Amino acid sequence: MTTPTKLQTAPVINETAQLLTEHYVFPEIAEQLAGLLQRRLAEGAYDVDGAEELARLVTADLQSVNGDRHLRLKHHADPVSPKQGAATLDAMRRDFDTTLGGAPRVQLLDGGVAVVELAPMLFPLEWAAEPLGAALTLASRAQALIIDLRGNRGGDPDTVAFVCSYLLDERTHLNTMSWRDGGRSEQSWSLPHVPGARFGGSKPLYVLSSDSTFSAAEELAYDLQQLGRAVVVGERTRGGAHPCRGWTVHPHLEATIPMGRAINPVSGTNWEGIGVQPDIPCAAADSLAQAHALALARLAD
Numbered sequence: 001m002t003t004p005t006k007l008q009t010a011p012v013i014n015e016t017a018q019l020l021t022e023h024y025v026f027p028e029i030a031e032q033l034a035g036l037l038q039r040r041l042a043e044g045a046y047d048v049d050g051a052e053e054l055a056r057l058v059t060a061d062l063q064s065v066n067g068d069r070h071l072r073l074k075h076h077a078d079p080v081s082p083k084q085g086a087a088t089l090d091a092m093r094r095d096f097d098t099t100l101g102g103a104p105r106v107q108l109l110d111g112g113v114a115v116v117e118l119a120p121m122l123f124p125l126e127w128a129a130e131p132l133g134a135a136l137t138l139a140s141r142a143q144a145l146i147i148d149l150r151g152n153r154g155g156d157p158d159t160v161a162f163v164c165s166y167l168l169d170e171r172t173h174l175n176t177m178s179w180r181d182g183g184r185s186e187q188s189w190s191l192p193h194v195p196g197a198r199f200g201g202s203k204p205l206y207v208l209s210s211d212s213t214f215s216a217a218e219e220l221a222y223d224l225q226q227l228g229r230a231v232v233v234g235e236r237t238r239g240g241a242h243p244c245r246g247w248t249v250h251p252h253l254e255a256t257i258p259m260g261r262a263i264n265p266v267s268g269t270n271w272e273g274i275g276v277q278p279d280i281p282c283a284a285a286d287s288l289a290q291a292h293a294l295a296l297a298r299l300a301d
Helices: 009-025 025-042 051-062 086-097 124-141 157-165 216-226 284-300
Strands: 074-075 106-111 114-116 145-148 171-181 185-189 205-209 231-234 242-250 254-258 260-263
Touching: 009 025, 009 242, 009 254, 025 051, 051 284, 086 124, 086 157, 086 242, 114 157, 124 145, 124 157, 124 231, 145 157, 145 284, 157 171, 157 185, 157 216, 171 216, 185 254, 205 284, 216 231, 216 242, 231 284
Parallel strands: 114 145, 145 205, 205 231
Antiparallel strands: 074 254, 106 114, 171 185, 171 260, 242 254
């Protein structure tokens, strides 16, 4: 019987620290964090046998300076590809295939109010355009619409713009990403045309949120809220506004590092660290009933 090889933590920490200094959106914080990781390594804080425990310890240290929840060392139970971004993409593909492409529920409630649940992610648009377009087209005939993001943990900003395009009447500036790479900015706009039918920009629209709603799902709620297009009902969201990429630093470990930050054209800021504040605060479990009641009252006016 062979003895398992002890986890070599130094190469993982050194590579993670290098990726931080090269890519993290805030260079000064990157230097602080890289130094912290190296100090903790020298102190023996990372002398653990398992990759999962190392991921937990390093993630706590990475988030200790500015609380960036996208900045982490993520553990994967199954070995992952060394190709950049492959670990996250493989996990997303498994979820996509088991959730009808990220639109697991379209339902018509009393009074002509439709619910479209988008979960567990807003998948890459090249995958998700067909199922999301079908779900939103089906709901386009409703008198009012509820978008359920309570179980959505993020995804693709291009998919955010795609969904918004069904909920607005004309091309609209939604968000701007400011990237560390070259100091460039990239604007996100709703699309001039969509496959199928739009719900449009005038009928009542509600977005359900929870304390698990994260990242791109928060952007969807925030963009619609800032435009005055939707009423957000539920709980304050998790508060992650920095788009990130992943690098495999060990067969079971992926360093996810934000490379940019979101700037909303209406508010001039974003939801990082504070979450999206609901217009109608209530427990997530009660938010669907609350939004349905609000929609019926609005339709009755």
